[in-house]
Amino acid sequence: MTTNVSSKDANNTRALGFQRHDHAACVTEALSSTDAQCAVQGLRLTPVRRKVLEFLLKEHRALGAYAILDLLRDAGFGSQPPVAYRALEFLVENGFAHKIERLNAFVACAHPGQTHSPAFMICRICDTVAEAQSGLAGNILDSAAQATGFQIECTVVEAEGVCPSCVDKANA
Amino acid sequence: MTTNVSSKDANNTRALGFQRHDHAACVTEALSSTDAQCAVQGLRLTPVRRKVLEFLLKEHRALGAYAILDLLRDAGFGSQPPVAYRALEFLVENGFAHKIERLNAFVACAHPGQTHSPAFMICRICDTVAEAQSGLAGNILDSAAQATGFQIECTVVEAEGVCPSCVDKANA
DNA sequence: GAATCCTATGTGATCTTATAACATTTCCAG
DNA sequence: CTGGAAATGTTATAAGATCACATAGGATTC
Numbered sequence A, B: 001m002t003t004n005v006s007s008k009d010a011n012n013t014r015a016l017g018f019q020r021h022d023h024a025a026c027v028t029e030a031l032s033s034t035d036a037q038c039a040v041q042g043l044r045l046t047p048v049r050r051k052v053l054e055f056l057l058k059e060h061r062a063l064g065a066y067a068i069l070d071l072l073r074d075a076g077f078g079s080q081p082p083v084a085y086r087a088l089e090f091l092v093e094n095g096f097a098h099k100i101e102r103l104n105a106f107v108a109c110a111h112p113g114q115t116h117s118p119a120f121m122i123c124r125i126c127d128t129v130a131e132a133q134s135g136l137a138g139n140i141l142d143s144a145a146q147a148t149g150f151q152i153e154c155t156v157v158e159a160e161g162v163c164p165s166c167v168d169k170a171n172a
Numbered sequence C: 001g002a003a004t005c006c007t008a009t010g011t012g013a014t015c016t017t018a019t020a021a022c023a024t025t026t027c028c029a030g
Numbered sequence D: 001c002t003g004g005a006a007a008t009g010t011t012a013t014a015a016g017a018t019c020a021c022a023t024a025g026g027a028t029t030c
Helices: A023-041 A047-059 A065-074 A081-093 A139-148 A164-171 B023-041 B047-059 B065-074 B081-093 B139-148 B164-171
Strands: A002-005 A097-100 A105-108 A119-123 A129-133 A151-162 B002-005 B097-100 B105-108 B119-123 B129-133 B151-162
Touching: A023 A047, A047 A065, A047 A081, A047 A097, A047 A105, A065 A081, A065 A105, A081 A097, A081 A105, A097 A119, A119 B139, A129 B139, A139 A151, A139 B119, A139 B129, A139 B151, A151 B139, B023 B047, B047 B065, B047 B081, B047 B097, B047 B105, B065 B081, B065 B105, B081 B097, B081 B105, B097 B119, B139 B151
Parallel strands: A119 A151, B119 B151
Antiparallel strands: A002 A129, A097 A105, A119 A129, A151 B151, B002 B129, B097 B105, B119 B129
């Protein structure tokens, strides 16, 4: 199990309570590795799509479609909802981003390239979203599905709570 | 682990692929047991709230807030969104119903009275929603949370796929 | 290199889901 | 029976998502 965390502040080095990283490099690397992966798979990472991914990577927390739309407008792209939704659809379909159902918002994938059923931890204080990676979504669902004959095609696993950095605030 | 299933048809005895039950009795029992529980806990199961719960129990699958609103209007209650949303808020807060984040819709709880972190299986063919009951939401999240110090307050666990009754249709 | 087709983008309109704000009523405690 | 809290009703609007159709870009075929 690995864990990747994103937070609100825009610093290069982010205090995440449990993980720090050079964010500028993280964005750059993610973008170029996505370029490479798309080239291999014959996917078209067009300017809008790449820009949306860049927004998600930069913010590094869940962004609503309309927040993305505002950013797109500022960047000179079309500003009607379908522009954002279509780019997001491409990113989600191809595993470069995920939708957080609980928030009706989107995050960049923390483990692109690997097929996975992600699980998310959402801090209700700072809006940080951490993606937990694991082989299978697992447990309850798997055993329930096996018991009943239900065929799982995709899973939503999200936890809302307080991240380590915010525990103090929460108890104050 | 127990499993409770709901389906689209309105028959008394429902073919659920894995479980049949007398639905009329199921609704009546659930309502009166909710009455009792509210009396004990000092909760006010007002007419609107009780009616919304009845709708959810009768339909026995996920209903959108505006579908509920239509039913409320037909039943002579207020027909503005907050009427439905407030009733749903009460039911969800007190564990008599759950929101299915994936569908932006609501279902009656299949295990009322027990504190639980439910998991749902949603059939994309027939819209059936089954609630799997288990002690804890489980491992990925738990282990990720433990590893990072994240404090889970509530969980969303939903699987979308094909229920046993629809497998044939799905493969056709 | 032009014609064609498929994919992607732009745009306007519309639909669904959800909440804010405030007035009115109901219920219960004192 | 009255004052305050909780619940309901209603208007308006915010937020999220999709449909339908026009236009533009890229690749393939001739």
